Amino acid sequence: MNPFRLGLLRAAIELRQVLRSRKDFYSYLSTPLIFLAVAYWRAGGDKGQTTQLVPAGGVGSTIFMFGLMTVPQFLFGDREDGTLLRLRGVPGAMTAYLTGKTLFVLATMIASIAVLLLGGTALLGVGLPSSPTQWLTLCWVLLLGIAAVVPIGAAIGALLPAREALALYLMPVMGLIFVSGTFSPLRNLPTWLQDVASAFPLRWIAQGVRSALLPDAAKSYEPNGSWQHLATLGALTAWVLLGFLLAPRLLRRMAARESGSRLSEREQKRLTKAAY
């Protein structure tokens, strides 16, 4: 069978696994629900501009978290348990795996974003774009944002040497979520922190999403009083290019380095640790 069709099949099977397991289902659902809860709580009675920030920040954070936290964890887990090694010995299976994982991540991401946007509309009256132009903006920002973080996430997953490194890596990524203007206006932060955040994709994804969801007047809260679409396009495109340049090389290198004896070694270590 065609490896891309097998990839589609893998995505369908893995999505079904999530739907079958209550624990998984709720853990995927929890991310958008937490963002909605925060938004609702901050809204209190009045629906100020800061309240409106939260669902938009939630969309940006969801993309960022899936791409840079979930994807590396998937890849890391599949390397640790021998899934990738198994697939390497099967014709066409690596292509199917990458196709399947991409589709799986896209589906779960889009589902989370949909919950967030529809929930925001229902609870707070903010959430969906209000004009065709804004819809268009939402589409390109989401597409570009996803393409900017998923390959980078895969590259990082291929580089992470051990479980400890994964934990260590996740901390600064979490930190970035709080300094990227997702939950409070970026201009309230010191300039140097704004500059740091601007080097990473989340700040741009979040700003782009705000420009698609909030009324035009809200742009006065942005660092220089405009939506900066051109800068967003530029920054995200640069990340997309970097990701597509790095990810295939690093994935190939990772696959080439895997072998049965490496796997057994790790397994041995895991069992020794578990014994203590």
Next chain:
Amino acid sequence: MTTTVRESAAADGGVHDLAVRTTGLRMRYGQRDVLDGLDLEIRRGELFGLLGPNGAGKSTTIEILEGYRRRSAGEVEVLGQDPERDDPSWRARIGIVLQSSRDHGRWRVGELLDHFAGYYAEPFDPAELLRTVGLSAQADQQTAKLSGGQRRRLDVAMGIIGRPELLFLDEPTTGFDPEARRDFHELIRGLRDVGGMTIVLTTHDMTEAQQLSDRIGILQAGRLTAVGTLDELAAAARARSEVRWTDHDGSPRRQLTADPSHAVWELHQQYGGPIPGLEVRRPTLEDTYLGMVSADLAESTANATATATATAIRTETP
């Protein structure tokens, strides 16, 4: 010119009876040669057992043959192709069963085998194969919930689902109980006898190697030190059979001999008839193997001592 072509075609005919051929295979990690010019030939349709002490290079050899590891030097042909090329049509003819696996833990057994059948042009029927390995009852179970032996059998099923011409089995029965081991051996023999599969097996278990293998290769310090059938190996190692009997006074007697038949004939003459408590034990693979490995160790130690002494003498003489 024409002659050359014909000659090479004729030579090819011979080569194609081989599933695996390595010449001068070398693998170097840093300063250490893990494989030191390995020459190995595995014939089509045979079950070849690769034995050797830990660190002798078994896993490295298998991984090079599987196309999982790049060699440092030497020639390797697996099913007529260099495994480093690793193209899909070649992959489809190879089956691999790794030592330890817990991959696809959340997939259901039947679903997983069905899915893997999809990668091959002429796979076995997954449901039938599941029956063959005795996992039909577990088809709807998650693979993570299988017992160790059941998981191994699933691994074998996944290794052969694509009807490979050549199957690599790395330490397949580690952690099996005797009954599971016996069933497993029957399954493996069936693959060779009915399916005509070439099987390369590495194991620590001498009894297993002896029961399953058509030919056995012994790998020591990165070289193949012996290769052949069990009898050939025993002969090469000058492993001796043991003849036991009971003497007139009831005491047990024991004799080690390279020619047990002759020894028994002599005993018959001596006793002028039946020999009480006669027992002839042929050398097992374990005897042969231990004989070879320890003899080699003794020899290399002796060599090292001799060299050291020679060096010492040379340094002393001005």
